[in-house]
Amino acid sequence: MSVRALVRVMSVMVVVFLLLFGASTAGAQELAAPVDRVEVSTGSYRLELVMDRPLTAAQVARYEQELRGMLRHEQQVDGPVDMDCGAVFSPADENGRARIERICDRRQLRWTYRISSQVRMIIVGPVTETGLWYFINGVRQPRNSPHVEPSDYLFHGTMSGVDAGVQVDFQDYLTFRHNIGPGGAGSITFAGSARMV
Numbered sequence: 001m002s003v004r005a006l007v008r009v010m011s012v013m014v015v016v017f018l019l020l021f022g023a024s025t026a027g028a029q030e031l032a033a034p035v036d037r038v039e040v041s042t043g044s045y046r047l048e049l050v051m052d053r054p055l056t057a058a059q060v061a062r063y064e065q066e067l068r069g070m071l072r073h074e075q076q077v078d079g080p081v082d083m084d085c086g087a088v089f090s091p092a093d094e095n096g097r098a099r100i101e102r103i104c105d106r107r108q109l110r111w112t113y114r115i116s117s118q119v120r121m122i123i124v125g126p127v128t129e130t131g132l133w134y135f136i137n138g139v140r141q142p143r144n145s146p147h148v149e150p151s152d153y154l155f156h157g158t159m160s161g162v163d164a165g166v167q168v169d170f171q172d173y174l175t176f177r178h179n180i181g182p183g184g185a186g187s188i189t190f191a192g193s194a195r196m197v
Helices: 003-020 025-032 057-070
Strands: 035-042 045-055 081-083 096-103 108-115 123-129 133-136 147-149 155-160 167-178 184-196
Touching (some): 045 057, 108 167
Antiparallel strands (some): 045 184, 108 155, 123 167
């Protein structure tokens, strides 16, 4: 049997195997296709890097391992956190640290977010923040102002109209260029939830 005939037989055997075990040929092609992103996430915080050029699965695995190795892990709280007057809530993960402070006499939550030094090492150029979205008891409130700032900037804002007995859910999205592998676009999403007691 020639090499060409052997390759055809092996290809047919792979397709038959995939069909027998429920995988489509399209699914098999997706598994073998190059990947264009690397993601590291913890709960409601996520770092995503989209590459300018596709990567092999082995390259993606290597970059994910390198990112996890350079980022420190801090425990993140899942679910709403109870906040009394003057309380400070500081959720953090490998990507950065938020700080939420309740100011009762002003009916506000003041927030800050700083990108971790480890992630700042891979950022090239400015960071674009969309402006924090927040919801009080599920009702969308006005979005905070967007910013375009250096990666070491302390992003900040205010969530207003916060009274005892309400739940506040928030999320922000930051984008930037990165220097991992072929380079590309990166993003950080951070989110949380707090109950005012």
